[in-house]
Amino acid sequence: MSETGGDPLENDVTRSESVAYLREGSYKWYKGSLDDRTISIKKYEKDWIEHEYVVTDIAISAKVSAHQNILKLVGCCLETQLPTLVYESADGTLADRIYLFKDDGTRNECQPMAWQSRLKITRKIAHAVAYLHNAFSRPIIHRDIRLGNIWLNQHDVPKLAEFSLCISLPEGETFVQDDVRGSIGFLCPSYVATCRVTEKTDVYSFGILLLVILTAQRPYNLGATSDDDEEDAGLVNYVRNHAISQIVDPALMVDGSESGVLIGMEEQLQSVLQLALKCVDEDPEIRPTMIDVTEELRRIE
Structure with missing residues (x-):
């Protein structure tokens, strides 16, 4: 897993469409591309961010990503206004x-x-x-x-x-x-x-x-x-x-x-x-x- 500053991830990731709303008002999922590969992007919503849960999400995701049936965390960006997590591609x-x-x-x-x-x-x-x-x-x-x-x-x-x-x-x-x-x-x-x-x-x-x-x-x-x-x-x-x-x-x-x-x-x-x-x-x-x-x-x- 990699952590980036605000500009590189924002510039490299191409967001395309929202694919799901898993917890309304907390975050949204998008499809996108990074280095010519399809990825899933989880972007937290500003007014609903609870720092404790974002940190836990990143820490646990990074710890357990080796399992083949756990969505792999590719990287995260914490220096932007809204925390953004990047995962392997998923379709729904x-x-x-x-x-x-x-x-x-x-x-x-x-x-x-x-x-x-x-x-x-x-x-x-x-x-x-x-x-x-x-x-x-x-x-x-x-x-x-x-x-x-x-x-x-x-x-x-x-x-x-x-x-x-x-x-x-x-x-x-x-x-x-x-x-x-x-x-x-x-x-x-x-x-x-x-x-x-x-x-x-x-x-x-x-x-x-x-x-x-x-x-x-x-x-x-x-x-x-x-x-x-x-x-x-x-x-x-x-x-x-x-x-x-x-x-x-x-x-x-x-x-x-x-x-x-x-x-x-x-x-x-x-x-x-x-x-x-x-x-x-x-x-x-x-x-x-x-x-x-x-x-x-x-x-x-």
């Missing part, structure tokens, strides 16, 4: 390929992703999260695992991104106390209740990710009809109370089969569902480690 997020509608309500035009591709991507991202938890003397907790933070390159290779909310556990400790940070629907309830960040905080978020991959549903307000039942209308309760054929993404359904899914695929879907429900268990002790999750996904695949 997993959210673009799974959700039927974008955050702004417009329809996604991307082709729905095949089941085997979804399974392969989740296994690779699980390995990346396990790497964060186990490759360093102080485990790194991501705290914002969601579809919008998983980028895909032109070959659909997944890249985990967005490390500004990361926190490291003290050596020899299993948790750290901190304010609640993350994305609605993916936040671990025990973390919200206690403000304790553990490896199982990420495991819960990953479990929600698996449920979203299965259903193509957003993890909140699913089927809510009033304020009274909103709390119980989340994705976890929805999948627990419906058959697999009722919850699976319609894009994966096949006409003419008894269950609505391909022969041989139903067993995989059931296995992933059971793994996801273990990951989101209310008791953190019952949730598997990310190493266990990776191995189970490899077995299912």
